[in-house]
């Protein structure tokens with residue numbers, strides 16, 4: 027699809043380079059670990075430090091001596107133990123997780139944070155109990171649960187992975203990355 031977009035002139039090659047220079051790195055246990063450049067990924071692959079999980083459709087890297095599949099997702103062969111990098115629970119990060127949309131009606135305006143299980147009834151400040159909501163939905167729901175208010179959530183709230191928050195450094199998330207970033 028990408029190469030046909032390039033051929034048809036829809037994407038400039040410069041834009042494609044920026045978009046496609048990011049490779050998702052998985053730990054040995056398939057947990058998303060970081061994002062690296064294509065150069066770094068190929069270096070790890072050629073040194074057998076990592077294996078290809080998903081190549082980028084239709085793209086290859088060429089040098090005079092080799093043709094190599096363009097990496098999209100790679101997995102380290104040895105487990106890297108890192109101190110658990112937690113995403114801070116903050117209003118801003120909850121809204122980022124929720125794509126800056128009300129989780130009840132989808133609105134992008136007048137956003138605030140709602141306790142799914144109301145705070146007045148003991149609902150806690152956790153990733154699983156806090157969602158982005160617009161002020162009208164927030165007031166309509168009041169001190170009720172989504173079930174009581176008959177206001178179903180568009181998606182169950184979850185604790186985001188660290189890598190989900192560095193996705194801002196790439197222009198768009200590849201389909202091949204999604205299973206590793208959103209399976210939380």
Ligand SMILES: [Zn+2]
Nearest residue numbers: 128131160163
């Ligand atoms: Zn709303």
